[in-house]
Amino acid sequence: MARRNLNTLDFTQQPLCLAGDLRYWPIHQRGELVYRIEIPSLHRYFRVGYEEYLFLSLLDGQTTIPQACGLAAAKLGSRAPSAADAITICKWLLKNELACFSSDMQPSREPHRADGAATTEWSWLRRFNPFWIKVPLPKSNALMRSCSRLLNPVFSSAAILLGMALIAIAVCIVGLRWADFSASSAALFLPNNWIGLFVAWVGLKVVHEMAHAVACQRMGGEVSEAGIVFVLVAPLAYVDVSSCWRMNSRWSRIAVASAGMYVELVIAAAALVMWSLTESVAAKFILYQLVITAGLSTLVFNANILMRFDGYFILADLIDVPNLQSEASLSIRNLLSRMLTGKWTSDRSLGSWRRYFVFAYGVAALLWRVVVCVSLFIAASTMFAGAGIVIALAGMCIWLASPIKLIFGAMRTLLQAGLTQSIRPLVVSSGLLAAAAWLVFFCPIPTAISVPSVVDYLPETSLRSRTSGFIRMVHVVDGQTVNRGDRLLTIENRELVTQLEELELTWQQNEIRLRQATDMHDASQQQILRMNQASLTQQMQPLRTQVAALDVISPRTGRVVAPALAQRLGAYVAEGDALLTVASEADKQLIAVIGEDVVDEVRGWLGQAVTLRSPCFPELKGRLERIEPRATDRLPSAALAATAGGPLAVRPANDPSDVDSWRLLDPVFRGRIDLSPAASARLPAGLRLRTSFGFQSQSLFQRWSQTIGSLWYRAQKSVADSV
Structure with missing residues (x-):
């Protein structure tokens, strides 16, 4: 069907006809009768109220819009859609290819548009986002059906009870052996272990998605598509279980959404039980990796309600707002509309508490999306020894393309409406943009400067x-x-x-x-x-x-x-080798490890008292006496290394014969802090503390620049070391 400008069409004379391949069924949502609409070939789902559904049912290709409004008013009375509402509904139907004019052909169903609305001049950008590349597997439906038949017993009642008992046992083990469990995390920070963690994570995500597929088919749904999605070149599995919207019970949908997390937690629990029983160091390390990747990463990522992962869909069904993200975005747009134009539109269908909850969720999700985008931009810019900046810029342009298009379209509409009506929106929007730019580029953000330190003998x-x-x-x-x-x-x-x-x-x-x-x-x-x-x-x-x-x-x-x-x-x-130490309890000092990003602020504290904090002792004071003039990647004490449970990430030394077998990932400056005799007598050598040096007041842009610079330096150094 040829694209038309919906704003120039005359809907009063041209009857509409609903697409012939649509499916409809009624459900009860928040105590109201609503209808779901499905485009089976595209696996897209929509929801309309009873009044809107009655109006849609009158669009048979012969009845005009005014006639349909009259028939709806005869049945619904004051609840019938108005003429303006009817025009809005018709535009929505045409935009989402749910209807067409009686003189036109039926809407085409192109597979590449299954996850979005009709094709636009900008839609090709979304399909080539380097941060998110989706590759469907051919004949995935048959593969998922075969796997579901084999794995169906995993979700039997007996298996679920056994899995829940195993998870409860694992929680008890963590509580009883927390000291051993937390101490084992030090080895995870070693660079040589990242490949193992990545492989385990990818394998577990395949199991995770398979669990969704099995649960969906067990509940009566079907898997329309499965494949691989590349997030910053990292492969992840995915399955399309959008057929869950055919399930009238929201608890069935919650079961499907939580199936992947449940299976991963069971795997983590089994690995934790085996970790507590085995004596082999190698086996303990492998099992601990499995516990972290299957347990902690699942709770941190998949249970995150601010992104469209499992936690989001579970929350949406729990509060009975299936289109939670759309409602949240609409609530933010309504607020912006009121700020720009002074007009307020509020959706009363959500109720009192849901309306406020959805708005708060929308703000939190928007902030989280910004954080994720910035993090991906920073990570991508340091890939391939810094050449990933091209990928980062391409992804950022694709992300910003649609918002920029909307902003310019809105500005053009405002200017066409007349100067008097566009004064307030232009002034308010300019003020908001200026405030946002000031917050990002110039606003100082006070942040405490706290660096790791260790007690050592003089x-x-x-x-x-x-x-x-x-x-x-x-x-x-x-x-x-x-x-x-x-x-x-x-x-x-x-x-x-x-x-x-x-x-x-x-x-x-x-x-x-x-x-x-x-x-x-x-x-x-x-x-x-x-x-x-x-x-x-x-x-x-x-x-x-x-x-x-x-x-x-x-x-x-x-x-x-x-x-x-x-x-x-x-x-x-050899001459000059350290033999031993002979010291009294008063012969101690504190060595502070100062990063390059805060060393300039810390230099201002030379000769001044600083605060020392440790969970084992009350707050103490010391005096910063000197800072080494040159940075070094040598550890001041083995107690600070991540391999010993410390806060500093390390890597093996390039020279195997080197006395110091570990090196810091980033060079640091060493600071010497003098202790009072009383503090020196109380603090044992090797104790890790945090030393506070007031606050730093850099802007967000300055901190992002420093972070990218540090990661860029690390990438360049790793390439130089490999050569």
């Missing part, structure tokens, strides 16, 4: 070897209190001792020759021998210092801190 308390050799004797143990002058270790270096003995022997021989030359009054020989004597003395001095250092003596009174000291017996140490 650098001067660490004893380093002043010579090289093998540790032959250990005279102390970890935690032992020693006094100044006590022997701690004995290092053996026979080559060094032999070299010193040879020099001493040579010195003694030179001393004898010097005496002989003195007795013979040989002045020239005396001068040569004295020069040799001075040279030998100069050579022996550092050797004597190194030989004396073979006995490691405590320089102060304190406690020995060396957890693996006994294991170093017989190990080789």
Whole structure:
């Protein structure tokens, strides 16, 4: 059917005819009788009220619109649609291809338009969004029917009771072994494990969608389509179970919507039970990955009511508002219409509490959609070593194409209506756009600056070897209190001792020759021998210092801190290697890990008191003394690494022989915070804290720019490291 401009048509003279392939059936919604309309070939569903349905039933291709209005008024009285309402209904029918003029052909049913309205000049953009590419599988209906017959027993009453019991047992296990469960999460942050998590997640999503398909067919529906959708090149499975709208019971639709989450939670519960029973470290790690991907990710993503996932459809049926998103968008448009034009249109069919709930949901969903779009834009711009910025810009243009078209269309309509009627909308809309731009680009957003920190002993308390050799004797143990002058270790270096003995022997021989030359009054020989004597003395001095250092003596009174000291017996140490720490409880400091994005603000706190927070201790104070001038990717303490339960993500060092086996993903600056004697005595070494440095006041645009820059740097660095 050729497209027409609906605003230029004369509906009073041209009768309409409903499409011949439509299906209708009545349902009760919120205590009212309504009718659903289905286009079977496109799997699209619509809902109309009883009054609208009665008006539609009169459109037989021979009755004109005024005649249909008169017949409807005779049956409905004051509840009948007005002439203006009838025109609006007819435009809606034509736009959604539910009807056509009697002189035109029946609407065509093109498969690629199954998920939207009639084709427009902008619809091709939606089909080529690089953020969301859908690829249907051929003959998916037969495949889904075969799988449903095999998996139908999964949703039997006995299987559901068993699954719920398994989930309850898993919840009890998590509560009883929470410390072990939370400690196992550290390994998930390792970059080498991301591939395993991704593969498990993709596999579980296939199972998730299969559960929807099985539940839908068990409830009497059918799966019209199945396939793969690529979200930022990541493959995900999907199934079209829109036939659920044929089910009159909303509880049946809720069962279908929750089937995928239920199956994933059962898998997570079974994995958690096995995790608690097995002793194998490898098996525990694999099972823990399965628990997180099947349990936590399901609750975070699929149960999210702000996106059109399972949680959204469950909520829509629970509050009995099937078209929740459309109603929410309409409520926001009504508010904007009132702000721009002063006219207020309110839908009383929702009732009092639903109307306010739907509006609040619409605002929350809009904000969430903005957050998701920005997050996808940031993620896409750092893909392919930064070349993903092209994908990000293409996706952003496609997202903004329709809103921009609507805005310009509305402005054109306002200007055509006359200058006096367009003054208020233009002024209000310009003010709103200016306010939005100010909020994004210029408005400072105070955010607390809090960085991870760790308690460590002062650098001067660490004893380093002043010579090289093998540790032959250990005279102390970890935690032992020693006094100044006590022997701690004995290092053996026979080559060094032999070299010193040879020099001493040579010195003694030179001393004898010097005496002989003195007795013979040989002045020239005396001068040569004295020069040799001075040279030998100069050579022996550092050797004597190194030989004396073979006995490691405590320089102060304190406690020995060396957890693996006994294991170093017989190990080789080079000059400058750390041996152990001898410190008192007052010899501690706090090392703060300061990111590049906040280091400029933190520098303003040099010499000032800062706040230290820990869940184990009350709030404490310290003083920021210095910040290292250069950033580093070396860990200040292993306690801060994610592998040890800390907050910092790490990666393996490029050089396997490196003493520090882990590196930070992003370079950081180290800050030294002095502690009071009382705080130093209370805080144990290795304790993780958060250090607060007031607030930062950057705008949203500045923070997004810093985030993209940081991710870009990380992508470039990973490419450089791989090369």
